[in-house]
Amino acid sequence: MGVVAVLVAMALAAAAFASRHRRTVAAPAPASSRPRDATSSIPSSPIAPHGLGAGPPPPPGDAPAPSPGVVQMLHGDARHTDRAVGRAPRSAPTLVWSHDVSGPVEAQITTSSDEQTLYVASLGGSLSALARADGVERWTLSLGDRAYATPCVARDGTIYVGSDSKKLVAVSPEGKVKWSLLTEGDADTGPVVAGDDVVVFAAGRTVYAVTPFGHVKWRFAAKRKVFTSPAIGRSGRVFFGSQDHHAYAISGEGALVWSVDLGADVDGAPAVGDDGAVFFGTDGDEIVRLDPDAGGVVWRTNVGGYVRGVLSVTRGGDVLAGVYGPTPREVRLRADDGSVIGQFAIQGTGAREFGVHGGALEDDTGALLFGAQDDVVYAVGETSELLWRFPTGGDVDAPVTLLTDGSVVVGSDDGRVYLLRAM
Secondary structure, eight states, X not given: OOHHHHHHHHHHHHHHHHHHHTSOOOOOOOGGGSOOOSOSOOOOOSSOOBSOOOSSOOOGGGOSSOOOSSOOSGGGSTTOOOBOSSOOOSSOOEEEEEEEOSSOOOSOOEEOTTXXXXXXXXXXXXXXXXETTTOOEEEEEEOSSOOOSOOEEOTTSOEEEEETTTEEEEEOTTSOEEEEEEOXXXXXXXXXXXTTSOEEEEETTEEEXXXXXXXXXXXXXXXXXXXXXXXXXXXXXXXEEOTTSEEEEEOTTSOEEEEEEOSSOOOSOOEEOTTSOEEEEOTTSEEEEEOTTTOOEEEEXXXXXXXXXXXXXXXXXXXXXXXXXXXXXXXXXXXXXXXXXXXXXXXXXXXXXXXXXXXXXXXXXXXXXXXXXXXXXXXXXXXXXEEEEEEOSSOOOSOOEEXXXXXXXXXXXXXEEEEEEOO
């Protein structure tokens, strides 16, 4: 391909990327200026944190739904709670390695069951398997177009990943395609695995349930595009949102249970609490709790900015969400009444399209990790203090992954994957 053709292709890809997120994406930092470690001095938070931590989580015996530990789908489980098993570093970690995957990483990085292999989907259009020990690429598979969707790893090791090539692909642990399913739109939401091993994901305006053999069990179409990864609640009920302003509940057999007009686009994946309550974020600057059985609004809280990323639910039951500008921040809400009980703000630009994309990861001790569009990953302690910050060369919209040994895995829009570890 000639130089001019390459430049044109790169320009088109960048334009499509900005359009997907309805914001301008800053150019990645040159390789020479990318940070190589996280041990530099840590400046004070630009805007003082206020109560984001809520103390240590309840004892394991009091937690009704333990985390599976290994991160093999978006936010760790089909309810999207993002409760990690492991203790995050308490001071600035060491950069063990970084690897260039030739495209921005918007999807969370998932792992094999033994955590020895990391699976990375990129906007360069590939799925890469990296060795956890040193970041060496074990294999890479072209997906034909940009991949926003978090790879999902099933119990038998099969990796399910979608892309803007309008298909879902099942890949063996060795990197071979087992089967692919053509979809009616971009397959750009993270698949989840239901209790019967059926894979549920969205593409275009349709939500699909697919068997491990690639057969469509059911499909359900919303009126407009579905950007949210489905969450699965009790009795296999599937929850998702759409740009038709609605939140939906679908039975495990694909029948509509209810839909609720929330008054604005629902772009961020919902999360389901231990009691079955379901939480959504919207472009109406709101976080909403819905009754999972009837769809009634229990509460709705205005947080002053778009809520576009997947939500989280802590072991204590609080809801965590990323908020866009004009005051970008991570917030903590009480699940029973929706009151904001904590927040950690980052320095904003004043723009509505700049912010913190999603809910934070919670480690074993109650510390929280999240990335932001100021190119930084933040670690906030259970008593709200800033533990450390790690700068990358691009936006950090992908949820952070914590391995069970405390290693932190970060994907960035600079096209790199970083593995950090306590010193």
